[in-house]
Amino acid sequence: MKILVNICRVIVGVLFIFSGLVKAMDPHGLAYKMQEFFEVWATNPSLANFMHWLSDYALPFAIIMITLEIIVGVGLLLGMWKNFFTWLILLLIIFFGFLTGYAALSGKIATCGCFGDCIPLTSMQSFIKDLILFLLILVLFFGRKYIVPVFTPAVNILLLIVSIILVLFYQWYVMRHLPTVDCLPFKKGGNVLKLRKMPANAVPDKKEYRFVYEKDGKKQSFTIKDLPDSTWTFVSREDIVIEKGKNNEPAIKDFNLTTLSGNDTTEAVLSLDASYYLFFVDGFSNTDNWLDDFIKIYHYAKKNNRLIYIVTPEPKEAEQFFNQQNNYNLPVLSLDATAFKTAARVNPELYLMHGPLIRNKWGWADFKDAVNK
Numbered sequence: 001m002k003i004l005v006n007i008c009r010v011i012v013g014v015l016f017i018f019s020g021l022v023k024a025m026d027p028h029g030l031a032y033k034m035q036e037f038f039e040v041w042a043t044n045p046s047l048a049n050f051m052h053w054l055s056d057y058a059l060p061f062a063i064i065m066i067t068l069e070i071i072v073g074v075g076l077l078l079g080m081w082k083n084f085f086t087w088l089i090l091l092l093i094i095f096f097g098f099l100t101g102y103a104a105l106s107g108k109i110a111t112c113g114c115f116g117d118c119i120p121l122t123s124m125q126s127f128i129k130d131l132i133l134f135l136l137i138l139v140l141f142f143g144r145k146y147i148v149p150v151f152t153p154a155v156n157i158l159l160l161i162v163s164i165i166l167v168l169f170y171q172w173y174v175m176r177h178l179p180t181v182d183c184l185p186f187k188k189g190g191n192v193l194k195l196r197k198m199p200a201n202a203v204p205d206k207k208e209y210r211f212v213y214e215k216d217g218k219k220q221s222f223t224i225k226d227l228p229d230s231t232w233t234f235v236s237r238e239d240i241v242i243e244k245g246k247n248n249e250p251a252i253k254d255f256n257l258t259t260l261s262g263n264d265t266t267e268a269v270l271s272l273d274a275s276y277y278l279f280f281v282d283g284f285s286n287t288d289n290w291l292d293d294f295i296k297i298y299h300y301a302k303k304n305n306r307l308i309y310i311v312t313p314e315p316k317e318a319e320q321f322f323n324q325q326n327n328y329n330l331p332v333l334s335l336d337a338t339a340f341k342t343a344a345r346v347n348p349e350l351y352l353m354h355g356p357l358i359r360n361k362w363g364w365a366d367f368k369d370a371v372n373k
Contacts, residue, residue: 005143008136009076012089015133016073020167022115023066026179027171028345029117030062037099040108067167068092074163076140080156082147090141093134100127118183176365178346185251186343186351186358193270193356195252210238255343257333260315265333269309270356276307278351280344282314282337284321290348293367297350298328300371311344313337 023030035058042051054061072092075085096114103109103123112126121129140147149156174180182188185195210221213232221238222228257266269276277297301308308330312318315334322328335343343349346363350370353359362370 001143002146005139005146008139008143009079009147012133012136012140013073013076016069016076016089018073019115020066020070020073022118023062024070024167024171025174025181026117026183026345027059027062027066027175028341030066031058032341033112034058034062036109037103040106063168063171066171067164070167071160071164074160076147078151078156078159079147079149080153080160082144086137086141086144086147090137093130093137097127097130097134100130103127118181175346177363178349178361178366182361184342184345186361188358188361190358191356192252192255192358193267196250196255196266198250206241208240210240212236212238252342254336254339256339257309257311257335258315260319260332260334269333270353272307272353272355274306275352275354275359276309277301278309278311278353279348280311280335280340280351281318281348282312282340282344283347284314284317287321290364290367293364293370294348296371297367298330307331309333311335311340313340 035055038051038055038058042048042055069092072085072089075081076089100112100114100123103112104127107123109123111120112123114121114126114129151159186192209224211224211227212219212221212235213228214220214235215228215232219235220228220232255266256264257269259265279294279297298308300306310318310322310330310332312332313335315332318332322330322332346365348364350362350364350367351358351360352370360370
């Protein structure tokens with residue numbers, strides 16, 4: 001039994017640390033996934049206000065959850081405070097199991113973000129993973145008397161404190177710069193135009209179409225082969241997926257750049273035969289961290305005849321800040337908020353583009369490095 005418990009301890013501890021580190025590379029990613037859950041639950045009127053409140057604090061919750069996941073793994077591997085950590089990890093896996101189970105069984109959330117964007121798992125795969133972990137953790141919980149500390153209490157506490165500091169510092173760092181490993185479609189060297197297209201080997205969903213018509217106050221559903229005569233009035237169409245396809249979504253979705261007048265200019269911008277910048281920014285209430293460096297980039301771009309496009313989910317505010325308040329005369333392009341979150345994990349973020357190719361990327365803390373590039 002002792003050997004089994006310690007094997008489970010190592011497996012569970014390493015998995016929790018690995019899972020936490022993968023998500024620590026991109027805390028905003030976990031925050032956005034949390035908001036996805038909150039948005040689904042907010043459809044219940046009795047939970048709406050609470051869910052909206054939770055959504056506002058998704059990023060702090062994500063940082064706490066990532067830190068807690070790693071610290072629990074470290075505590076297990078060190079064998080310290082075995083009662084506390086076995087209880088804590090049991091409660092965590094029950095909580096995670098509830099989330100992944102809800103996502104898998106409700107069908108409302110496709111992925112759970114258990115290993116971030118680097119190792120995408122379906123909701124069902126995540127749920128099965130949590131069930132297996134639950135069994136391993138039960139072994140730990142009921143066999144915790146066999147868990148022996150690896151070091152003295154003082155050394156264990158020191159290692160735990162150092163782990164907490166390192167995890168928090170790492171998350172602080174990537175939220176200022178960029179994720180250390182980019183697992184999203186907008187990687188350096190990526191061709192945005194190609195990534196917006198359907199994969200060549202895509203297998204589309206097989207669908208059956210049902211048409212609802214009404215006559216004399218009675219509604220009836222018809223297939224495309226038995227449509228009614230002109231005395232019936234068309235009401236709606238239902239698309240029923242009878243067989244899911246494979247690889248049938250582009251890597252980059254909903255990346256549509258729109259001018260202030262409402263024109264889609266995505267193809268025109270991404271087809272430019274020149275180098276230019278895409279400056280992703282959301283929110284203009286606090287610009288102290290990046291405005292001075294942006295001004296240097298602006299003058300460098302002007303000197304080298306490079307265009308700067310402001311890309312934002314808040315086009316009116318951006319127009320006012322950049323062109324009316326500061327007179328930069330820069331084109332402002334609107335981008336859907338969800339697509340913005342995928343393209344820019346740090347806010348603000350700068351892309352150096354050449355046509356559709358992403359030549360380089362910088363988070364706001366590295367804007368000074370963008371000059372002379």
